Amino acid sequence: MNEKQFMELLEEKGISLSSEQLQQFQTYYDTLVEWNEKMNLTAITDKEEVYEKHFFDSIMAAFSFDFSSDLHICDVGAGAGFPSLPIKICFPHLRVTIVDSLNKRIGFLEHLASELNLKGVSFCHDRAELFGKNKTYREQYDVVTARAVARMSVLGELCLPLVKPEGYFVALKGPNVEEELKAGKQAITLLGGKIEKIDKLSLPIEESERNIVTIKKIKSTPKKYPRKPGTPNKNPL
Known part of the structure; x- marks a missing residue:
């Protein structure tokens, strides 16, 4: 996916990018590749692949969920900033x-935010x-996002306490x-969530399947969750 395709495909979804925003994505790419030489941020470094498999892939969340209002987002395990920073550039x-x-x-993300x-x-x-x-962060966020962090039974315990x-x-x-979701449904319910919808999408050029799962927090998460570090992964709810 070249920059022109990236811009046009987002435009089709109602997301118009200014020249400044397009430059931010170019700077994001340059900074990612530069820092990737000294630390492991991504296995994908080809520009057209980064634009499709990282930038566009992240922004696909906005095809399913409306980010246009005043929201405070927490991104759990964002790695090189995905999905939250491409979404932030657009909104x-x-x-x-x-x-x-x-x-x-x-350290990379702080540098990147400054560059952008x-x-x-x-x-x-x-x-x-x-x-x-932490009481400062627990149940403080309008939206919590996660991309390719863990399976849903684990993700629910990491993310729902923050919503x-x-x-x-x-x-x-x-x-x-x-x-x-079949394996994680019980955990999601226990943690106060309810699956609202699943939108099946696909990357426009590579065509691999993507699913955006939207879970609404309908009640507070019991205080004993999340459990201590490592436990959710070793022993999912």
């Missing part, structure tokens, strides 16, 4: 908090399990989502 009014367990990645001149973004070096227990009641957890998943 500059959003407030974004990224939590990641690797301090080197936080992003306002209203903050970065926290922490384990999601500890972050979700405020009546807020949303938006998970960007691949093709095996129905199987994951």
Whole structure:
């Protein structure tokens, strides 16, 4: 996907990018490739692949969920900033908090945000399990996002404690989502969530399947969740 295709395909979905926003994506790509030489951020470095499999893939969440209002988003385990920072570039009014367990990645994200001149973004070096227990952050976010972090039974425990009641957890998943949701449905309910919808999409050129899962937080998460670091992964609910 070249830049022209990227812009036109987003335009078709009602997302118009200014020349400044297009430059931000170019700077994002340049910075990602530069830093990837000294630390492992992505296996994908070809420009057209990055634009489709990272940038466009992240923004596909906005084809399913409306990010146009004043929202505070928390992105759990964002790695190189996906999906929240491409979404933030498209919707500059959003407030974004990224939590990641690797301090080197936080360093990259802080540098990237400065290079992109992003306002209203903050970065926290922490384990999601500890972050979700912290009263400063627990149940404080309108929307929590996660992309390719863990299976749904684990993701629910990492993300739903951060969503405020009546807020949303938006998970960007691949093709095996129905199987994951079947295994994770009990956990999602226990943690206060209710599956609202699943939108099946596909990347426009590569055509691989994507699923955007929207979960509404209908009641507070019990205080004992999330459990201590490592437990959700080793022993999913």
